[in-house]
Amino acid sequence: MEDLESFSTPTVHVNSEGWGPTTLPEQYVGVPFTPFGKADRLGKAADFVGREFGGRYGRYRRDDYEKDDDEESFNLVDTSKTKSRSHGSFRGRWQNRNRHNNRRRDDLNKPQLKGKQAKYLMQHTRRGKQWKRRGVTRRYNNRNVKQKEASVKVAADWKVVEQFDLSALTKMSMTPPQAEDLKWCGQLYKYNDEYDRVSTKNESKLKRFENVSFLNVTTVDDPVIQEYAKETTQKGEGSTVFCTDELMAHLMTCSRSVYPWDIYFTRLENDIVFIDKREDSRLEMLTVNETATMRTTQEDESKVAAINQAEKLSIEATAINQNFSQQVLNKTRKKTYPNPNPLWDEEDEEEGMEPASFAYRYRKWKLGNLTLIARTELHCRVDRAVKGQKAQLATIYALNEWDSKLSGGVDWRTKIDTLPGAVLATELKNNACKLGKWTAQTLVAGANLMKIGYVSRVQSKDPYNHVILGTQFYKPREFAVQINLSQSNMWGTLKALIDIILKQPVGKYVLMKDPNKPTLRVYSVPMSTFMAEEDDEDDDEDEDEDDAAIENDLD
Numbered sequence: 178m179e180d181l182e183s184f185s186t187p188t189v190h191v192n193s194e195g196w197g198p199t200t201l202p203e204q205y206v207g208v209p210f211t212p213f214g215k216a217d218r219l220g221k222a223a224d225f226v227g228r229e230f231g232g233r234y235g236r237y238r239r240d241d242y243e244k245d246d247d248e249e250s251f252n253l254v255d256t257s258k259t260k261s262r263s264h265g266s267f268r269g270r271w272q273n274r275n276r277h278n279n280r281r282r283d284d285l286n287k288p289q290l291k292g293k294q295a296k297y298l299m300q301h302t303r304r305g306k307q308w309k310r311r312g313v314t315r316r317y318n319n320r321n322v323k324q325k326e327a328s329v330k331v332a333a334d335w336k337v338v339e340q341f342d343l344s345a346l347t348k349m350s351m352t353p354p355q356a357e358d359l360k361w362c363g364q365l366y367k368y369n370d371e372y373d374r375v376s377t378k379n380e381s382k383l384k385r386f387e388n389v390s391f392l393n394v395t396t397v398d399d400p401v402i403q404e405y406a407k408e409t410t411q412k413g414e415g416s417t418v419f420c421t422d423e424l425m426a427h428l429m430t431c432s433r434s435v436y437p438w439d440i441y442f443t444r445l446e447n448d449i450v451f452i453d454k455r456e457d458s459r460l461e462m463l464t465v466n467e468t469a470t471m472r473t474t475q476e477d478e479s480k481v482a483a484i485n486q487a488e489k490l491s492i493e494a495t496a497i498n499q500n501f502s503q504q505v506l507n508k509t510r511k512k513t514y515p516n517p518n519p520l521w522d523e524e525d526e527e528e529g530m531e532p533a534s535f536a537y538r539y540r541k542w543k544l545g546n547l548t549l550i551a552r553t554e555l556h557c558r559v560d561r562a563v564k565g566q567k568a569q570l571a572t573i574y575a576l577n578e579w580d581s582k583l584s585g586g587v588d589w590r591t592k593i594d595t596l597p598g599a600v601l602a603t604e605l606k607n608n609a610c611k612l613g614k615w616t617a618q619t620l621v622a623g624a625n626l627m628k629i630g631y632v633s634r635v636q637s638k639d640p641y642n643h644v645i646l647g648t649q650f651y652k653p654r655e656f657a658v659q660i661n662l663s664q665s666n667m668w669g670t671l672k673a674l675i676d677i678i679l680k681q682p683v684g685k686y687v688l689m690k691d692p693n694k695p696t697l698r699v700y701s702v703p704m705s706t707f708m709a710e711e712d713d714e715d716d717d718e719d720e721d722e723d724d725a726a727i728e729n730d731l732d
Contacts, residue, residue, distance in 0.1 A: 207546070209350060209351040209668075209669040325437055328439045334703060336700060339677055340697070343431065343434070343696070350669040354668065356623060360538075361515070364536060365556075366507055367557065368505060368506065368507065368559045368628065372504075372505045375648060377593060377646050383500055383632055386504070389530070389532070391499050397451055399520070400519050402419050402539075405539075409449060415546070416547035417448070418452060418549045419550050420451075420549065422618045427614060431697070439688065441706070448547075463611060464608070465494050466585075467608060467610050468607060470606070489640065497643060505573060505648070511534070518535075554572070555570050558571070559571050570624045571624055572619045576631055586600075586603045613662050616660065620667075625653075626652060627653050628648060629649055631645070631649075633646050
């Protein structure tokens, strides 16, 4: 008997807890993925059943390629005789004229309208002809919509290395990593509970803090991050990314953005990446009505008062947010951390100025095969309701009302006390990107609460005087669910954008949002990009010092 081939039984892993693999391979841990189901509908690769442009020469025969319920009209091979059609322009005109005459004959056979109905029909027909002559039949969205300008001018030596739609980022997913605290700096004051009782009947005037300096130091200029970058280079710990919570939150929620923006990445040797912004960047400026459905045209922009222009509203909202964050603090009770404020330098500041009362929390995350180190902000401490428990950490932000009639929102003075949810829903519709960034900053900072204040103008035409109409605490995780912000998508988006830069060679790259399209582009730029402006400022300071020295010598 011939020898039979042997068959070895493969090893079968039994998963007692459920169906599927027992463990996840190490190479797939922390890798962002896009979920896909077999039931998901796929789009058409091509549409062959549509009519030609304008329908001038008729339409294709549908029975040649589509099977209907009628089996007689379906043939595997087209054996029917087709009539040749002439496409002469004059013959087409006569055919159209015949159709028009037939339509008029059918209209004459219809019952005739009398009285008011006939008069209304005549007016409606006449008005429709006028609209056609004026071109009103064009699409509403094709009006003279105001085109936004790019956040930075693209130079001739910039090269596009990646381009993708913002919608692609909404499918990214990754398990949120655990944070590790590295250093605490600065100080934190207690929150003043009196502002919880503010209402429309008990308004509180918004104060101005002109002697407070709100520091916004970039990633590269942060002395603490410079120390960690130096240690990482010496130890050779692998791919390490340095960033701030502001830039992290912006990248995490960039799929919601509408206005143009840019962030640049500097990839050095040993896989070290700095995520930073330009010195004159407007990322720290708050946007107003960025995601509103109302599209502004050039005609509308010219009619709006100067105080309600987008740039002026951004400055107003930023000032309100800064002043509100200092006003709601109880300056008599504070907690000072062992390390002083690393961003404050008394020699560089004017006399009588003081830093904003913030605490800086440097944290580290492991994103798969890379490490992320960032500076985060905390704004205040909140006492627990139960005695003996530690105070909670919180962030503070402010929404502002400028003119409910022009912004398409609700009147806060009539709704915020009775229907605060309606006010928040309107703000979420008009400022989804801003609220998403605030929530992301609160989450990455590890805060327990997020305080949001509602600040309105005293008069709709006065952008300088404001009142606080109400405040509300939110738990960041619950608030993220409420505004449809997924933490897994936040981290998946950030990881995907960083991976794009790590795939590129050593150099500088600019991630830029198209000003008028939901498109992101990654440009490869020279290493000297954005450094000329800083050098010019340093040269101006040196020239001023030289001039002062010359004047002293002459004296």
